[in-house]
Amino acid sequence: MSKFKKKAEVKQEIPTSSMPDVVFMLLFFFMVTTEMRETTIEVKQQIPKATQLRKLMRKGLVANLYIGEPTKVQQYGKEAKIQANDAFIDTKDIIRWVNEEKAKLEEVERDQLTVSLKVDQDAKRGIIADVELELRKANARKLLYSTVENREKND
Amino acid sequence: MFKIQLNSSDALLVEGEPREDLTGLKDEIKKFVLNNGKDPASSDNPEKAIVSFKTDRGTSHKRFVELLDIIQGAYYDLYAEQAGVTNAEFREAASDLSIASNRAIYEKGRAGIPLNISIADPTKVGN
Numbered sequence: 001m002s003k004f005k006k007k008a009e010v011k012q013e014i015p016t017s018s019m020p021d022v023v024f025m026l027l028f029f030f031m032v033t034t035e036m037r038e039t040t041i042e043v044k045q046q047i048p049k050a051t052q053l054r055k056l057m058r059k060g061l062v063a064n065l066y067i068g069e070p071t072k073v074q075q076y077g078k079e080a081k082i083q084a085n086d087a088f089i090d091t092k093d094i095i096r097w098v099n100e101e102k103a104k105l106e107e108v109e110r111d112q113l114t115v116s117l118k119v120d121q122d123a124k125r126g127i128i129a130d131v132e133l134e135l136r137k138a139n140a141r142k143l144l145y146s147t148v149e150n151r152e153k154n155d
Numbered sequence: 156m157f158k159i160q161l162n163s164s165d166a167l168l169v170e171g172e173p174r175e176d177l178t179g180l181k182d183e184i185k186k187f188v189l190n191n192g193k194d195p196a197s198s199d200n201p202e203k204a205i206v207s208f209k210t211d212r213g214t215s216h217k218r219f220v221e222l223l224d225i226i227q228g229a230y231y232d233l234y235a236e237q238a239g240v241t242n243a244e245f246r247e248a249a250s251d252l253s254i255a256s257n258r259a260i261y262e263k264g265r266a267g268i269p270l271n272i273s274i275a276d277p278t279k280v281g282n
Contacts, residue, residue, distance in 0.1 A: 048217045050224040052231050052242075055250035119216045125277045126212030128219075133276075147220055 043068035049150035068120030098138035114142040163213025184229035234264030
């Protein structure tokens with residue numbers, strides 16, 4: 001029996017007691033600094049003014065289509081284009097887009113999908129009529145033209 | 156049928172007559188809808204009255220909205236009058252029909268006067 005104990009075992013693990021603190025700190029940091037990505041509208045949007053407006057109550061049922069001349073004329077040309085979410089789409093893609101938007105809604109609310117057309121005031125009726133025809137084919141029957149309230153002329 | 160047409164250079168035809176001044180158009184539409192057979196050339200009754208709005212592919216959206224605003228305004232005026240509220244109050248009520256009192260105003264206003272605006276497919280002159 002020796003009088004001396006053997007050398008105490010040297011701990012080799014890294015102390016982990018502060019790990020949760022670090023993890024939470026990082027988590028909160030990203031939670032605070034993250035921003036929701038918003039749609040960048042890449043078409044001209046000077047919305048026409050009107051007086052006889054009605055407010056929109058159930059915004060969750062609304063899908064936006066932006067129509068107008070592209071803001072980057074060099075890249076996309078001067079022809080009016082349709083933008084849905086973040087990309088330009090062709091008129092023939094509208095049916096697919098409507099179905100995608102419908103799929104995002106609850107099943108009972110799918111037929112209540114309202115398409116809001118945000119159209120630049122210089123856009124022509126031709127392209128809008130094409131869009132409307134496709135929406136009709138896609139069975140999206142609720143449609144509205146988004147406008148800005150004209151307060152000066154209110155009667 | 157009350158015909159309103161816009162051509163590709165945004166010029167306006169009302170009942171076949173060219174028109175530049177928009178004042179008074181709203182009252183004409185209201186008179187047309189509420190004619191009830193008095194004038195044989197006008198509508199028989201509000202339920203049969205149709206405001207036909209035809210545009211060209213070259214018509215600008217701004218002009219389209221301007222005219223549509225007048226036509227809708229005429230109808231909202233009629234509804235508001237029938238429901239005994241102001242135009243703004245009627246539109247406010249119509250914005251949220253889930254509230255019973257709003258629904259009552261809305262239905263009272265619209266009774267017998269359907270919103271018969273026919274927006275025809277555009278003609279193909281301009282692009």
